[in-house]
Structures are given as structure tokens and as C-alpha cells.
Amino acid sequence: MLFRREVLEGIAGGRIDRVFRVWREPRVRAGSTQRTWAGIVVIDSVTAVTAEEITEQDALRSGFADRAALLTALSKSTKEGGYHRVMLHLGGSDPRAELAGAADLTGRELAGIRDLLDGVDARSRRGPWTRDVLRLIEERPGLRALDLAAILGREKLPFKADVRRLKELGLTESLETGYRLSPRGRALMDFLRAGPGPG
Template sequence: MLFRREVLEGIAGGRIDRVFRVWAVPRVKAGSTQRTWAGIVVIDSVTPVTPEEITEDDARHAGFTSRAALLTALSKSTKEGGYHRVMLHLGGPSPEAELRENADLSDQELAEVKAALDAIDTRSHRGPWTRDVLHLIQENPGLRAMDLAEHLGRDKLPFKADVRRLKALGLTESLETGYRLSPRGKAVMTYLHL
């Protein structure tokens, strides 16, 4: 489930505790979690609702100014299906978030990250790519994933999957558009002399 930046900020700030989606079949279930840049979002419940069951209170707690604004947004969905109320909360920071902010790495930690990157490159059927992607993001913060992928002659979706692998190591972070190196990523790039 994708969240807009302002929604994640609202969840992290405690202002938003529900979202609404148009689904033929719910894409999440109660008890599931989702890692985001803001932290771990926990799904508390997923309930089908009719437009009449959506209240002003629902709209405010979903980050909308009014019920009418929420219903207008839902009516613009291109997906088929019914409305669903997803109750949720921030369960805590994501492990990657804590990693990303740590730029004070010991020589051993830097060597471990280098070894992890080497292992990813060794297992890749395309050959080494981690340094190229890190360098590209370093040189082009905020550039769209599609444009970054084109720089490397790659398709967007496989490229984004690769960036997620780097993100899991705490080296990159997502922006509203594109990516940037995290403080940890910058420290690793200095260590790698890239």
C-alpha cells in the first residue's frame, strides 16, 4: 500500500490514524505491517464501508478538511471496487531509518557494508551494479527513478528493486521524487572513495 508523503507525516505525527482505499479485494489485512521512510506502519483493521458510513470524523482523521473532500478524492480513483477504511498507527521506527542516520561507522562496520555490497554484486546476473547506482544517486539527488534507470540503460521497476536493496542496508532514502544518499550512505561512499 502506497502512502503520500503528507499522509506518512500525519501518521508519524499522530494526526492520521486511518486511510481509505478503493479495492475489489483488500490489499492488506489486520495485523500486517509496512516499512516506510517514516517507520513501521501497523494495520489495525480493514473494513468495507459505503459512502454513507464515512463520517466527518473519518475525513479529519484521514487528513482531509471535510467528508466531501475525502469522497471527491475517492471518486477520482481509477481502481474498481468498494471503499475500505484502513485503521493504522505507527509502530516504531524502521530498522533502515536508524541505520540511515548513523554516519559514525567504525572501520569494521564500513568493511561489513563493503562486504555486503560485494556479495550483492557477486550474486548479480548482470554483473556489479551497487557502486554505479550509489554514485548515480549521489550525483542526482531527487531525480526520478525512471530517469536514473535510463542513465544506466535499465528498466524502471528492476532499478527500483535494486535501490530498495541499498535502502535495506541504510544507504539511500526515498524522497517525494527520487532518492538521495543517507548520512550512512555518504560515509560509505567516502570510505569506498567514490
């Protein structure tokens, strides 16, 4: 489930505790979590509702000025299905975000990340890819995954899976569109360009 930046900011600030979606069937379930740049979003409940059941409070607590604005936004959805109210809250920080922000690393630590990437590349059936993807994201922050994948002659979904692997290591961050290197990722690329130094 995707969230606009202003919605995530509202969830993080406690101003938003629900969102509305048009779905044939719910895409999330109560108790599930989603990692975002703002932290871990926890899904509290998912309820099918009619337009008549959507209240003014629903609109205000989902980031809209009033009920009419929320209903207008829902009516413009290109998806088929019914309205669903998703209650949620911020459950804490994303461990990956903390990892991504940790850029004050020794040469030994950076060499360890390099060796970890070497292992990923060595196990890849299509050959080394980690440096190519990191370099591409470094050179073109904010570019859509579809366009990044095309530059490498790859399909979008497998490419996104590779970026997720790098994100798990704290090397990339997702933007509203595309990606960028995290502080940790930038430190690694500087290290790789400079060559290994003393740990």
C-alpha cells in the same frame, strides 16, 4: 500502499489513524505492516464501506478538512472498485532508518560495508552494480526510479529491487519521488573515493 508525506506525518503525530482507498480487492490485510520513512505502519483493519458510511470523523481522522473534501478526493480516483477504510497506527521506528542515520563509522566499519557490497556484486549474474546505483542516486537525488533505471539501460522493477537491497543495508532512503543517499550511504561514498584508511 503509498502514503503522501503529510499523511505519514499525521500518522506519526497521532492525528491520522485511518486512510481511504478505492480498490477492487483490499491490497493490505489486518495485522500486516509497512515500512515507511516515518516508521512501521501497522494495519489494524480493512473494511469495505459505502459513501454513506463515511463519517465526518472519518474525514478528520484521515487528514481532510471535512467529509465533503474526502468524498471529493475519493471520487477523483482513476482506479476502479469500492471504497475501503483502512485503520492503522505507527508501530515504531523502522530499523533501517536508524541504520541509515548511523554515519559515524570507523574505517574498519566502512571497509566492512564495502566488502559486503563486493560480495553482492560477485554473486550478481549481470556483473557488479552496487557502486553504479549508489553513484547514480548520489548524483540525481529525487529522480524517479523509472528515469534512473533508464539511465542504466535497465527495467524499472528490477532496478527498484536493487535499490531495496541497498536500503536494507541503510545506504539509501526513499523520498516521495525517487531516492537519496542516507548519511550512512554518503559516508560510504566518501570512504570509497578516498580509498581505505586505517580502521
